[in-house]
Amino acid sequence: MAAVEPHPIRLVVEDDLARSRLTVFFRLLLAIPHLIWITLWTIAMVLIAIVNWFAVLLTGRLPGGLHDFTAAYVRYTTHLNAYLYLAANPYPGFLGTPGSYPIDARIEEPERQSRWKTAFRIFLALPALLLMTTLVGAGGGGGGGGGGGGTTGDTDFGSEAAWGAGGTASAVFVAAILAWFAILARGYAPVGLRDLAAYGLRYAAQTFGYVLLLTDRYPNVDPREPPATQPTPEKPVRLRVEDDLRRSRLTVFFRLLLAIPHFVWLFLWGIAVFLALIVGWFATLATGRLPDALHRFFSAYLRYEIHVFAFVLLVANPFPGFTGTPGSYPVDVEIGPREPQNRWKTLFRLFLAIPAALLNSALSGPLYVAAFLGWFASLALARMPESLRNLGAYVLRYSAQFYAYLYLLTDSYPYSGPAEYVEPEVALEPVPTWPDAPPEPSF
């Protein structure tokens, strides 16, 4: 992926995962002054956004003063959302000062913008807003319940485009709820959940930058940005992606129907898997290991599931086989060998899997939206946009790890972080490493 200009809005993560239990417990209440302030600021921002629109339409670029005001607003919402979503620890300032917060939006100086893209900006932004709604949340109602305020930062803009949000919790919102419990228990934030929140905040900042006319560069939903700040924990279940992004228009158009025999087979095979799981659970509890035959049986089913999902959701192109043969599909699950498992984790597997199940279902929102948007893109271009494919691959990787955990293939918990680890010297902005990062922060 060389020679692509970096997006003018980037996220800098300098958070060390340390959290104060007290401020986490009361975070929503502590944020009340900010929630009042953001409401006022948002009202002003709506008016300024209209001015921005005329200014860019007339002059082709955003004048400095308006740019600074808008950039400060985007930074401030990023700081505040990071605080609310538990992606950072300290209490944020009220002005959105650059570099003042461990999770910061870095926004470049104004550039020339295309007048066409400006004139139709709000319509062009609809796909991005739709993705952002499912990924981060759209407004006060999006999250529901006590944590609903967590998305207040975007209320006014979000709600204009909140169609489709329909009561389901966004992925980052669910990650925040899970992080809340984890932090209260352990005193630091799980790195995967923090990185998921950072990814969502980065996408939200780019989407707001686009809607508020800071830039005409389209927000990029590729989950590899921002890069992870720590090495991704080794997991026995990995996703191997060898997809070349090419898509056949005919099979894309009929994809859902073409998958019908697979759905039938998935269902029938699933019944057998369900019955075998009961046997497998007792056996693993008794012997401490899943019997080899069952390990192979569940592995094949898991691979098959992911092959079918990858096909239906346009993460890969070809029609998958029916047997879940390893290496038979461009998006494949690599499953480690059978290993001894912790008996406690086996005994309570169903309960332990609940948080991952919640996150898995919340992540299906962005996954389906990416497939929906990718469907049109693939029909038009005979190619799947890489960022949408990567989003799909990320969610499928999480699903594969989740189902592997549920199917007793491993007792290693699914890892929620979206980005692969990149060596710091390759990163655009060198990020300080924190020597006191807690050990094994996998979640």
Next chain:
Amino acid sequence: MARRPTRALLLGALFLLAVGLVAGWSLSAWALWQTEVPDGLDPLTVPDSEILSPDLLDEARSYETFLRVLFLVSLVVVIVALALYARFGGRFVRESAAGRIGTGMLLGMLGLAFLWIVDIPFGLAALWWERRHDVSELDYGTWLAENWLALGGEFLFVCLALLVVMGLAGPLRDWWWIPGGAVFVALALLFTFVSPYLLPAQVDAPPDVVAETRSLAEEQDVGEIDVRVADVDSYESPNAAAAGLGPTRRIVVWDTLLESFGDDEVRVVLAHEVGHHSREHLWKSVAWYALFAFPGAFLIAWTTRRRGGMREPTAVPLALLVFVALQTVALPAQNAITRNLEAEADWVALETTEDPDAARDLFAGFSEQGLIDPSPPTWAYALMETHPAIAERIAMAEAWELRAGR
């Protein structure tokens, strides 16, 4: 030297086998063709003008002519499209990561998808025409959505069929058609058996319809037959169906029929449907299916040999073409067979109800409401009509009346 006689012997045996098969086939077909309709029934002709008013007759004729032409053109286009697909469809193999059978399924489904696209304009034109003549009130969006779902059903069906064929062709090579034909006949039997549960939304029939069906069933000497009412859209033409075998035997009457006809006419319909059951028409249909399934399967196996036979996914597009072509060729024969059974059911209904006037009113009513041409041209009759023409059915009622000496 010893080979010659053996070879001649083998050829002779094969010839005898072929003759035996043809004779057996013909004998079975002849036996299945026999009905209770008396031979030499007076070939009365009923002028169309006695069935429909001149205006309605004109409308029905022009209405049906358009649909007939559409049918012919779409048939030609479908065959051409399938020929193209048979030629080029093999390319889609590269869109598959599945094994032999899975790839065959993909090619089968894509072939149907291709046909679906090609057929859309014809379907839309037919719907437009039906709406124009108030025969249908379906809106285009619903039609498209229903069509889309129906394609999903076809996909499932073709996958099942290919699973059977390609699964058997793996070990058996070109001989799959013998057990394959048997499996398809068994599936047809199963499908006929469960078909009562696949018909549209059904509710309990009114008591008088239940009582009437019971007395008709008694009169025709068949056991208990369940009767239900299908709750269909108000614009759907009046209809009824006999479905099921043995314990699942059932009659389903469209609610539009009960709404638009009087008790006597409904009684004729019920007697006709009970007649299908009492004369074992559903068993006979399965038997006819068997008579066509084996030769059809053999011809598909034979024509696809050049592409490696049905074990190869690339043979599937060709098999699809052969299948549809065979079906088209067999269409006149198949229509003649169903018309033969329908005529018997009509006759049984006349014998049981002894009410030719009601039968006449019923058929004339069908013609009027569905804008049905009472006597279609021969080619359309052969290719499209699964029931005797309205004029024929009314003529039969009058012939019955003459015989009964009234």
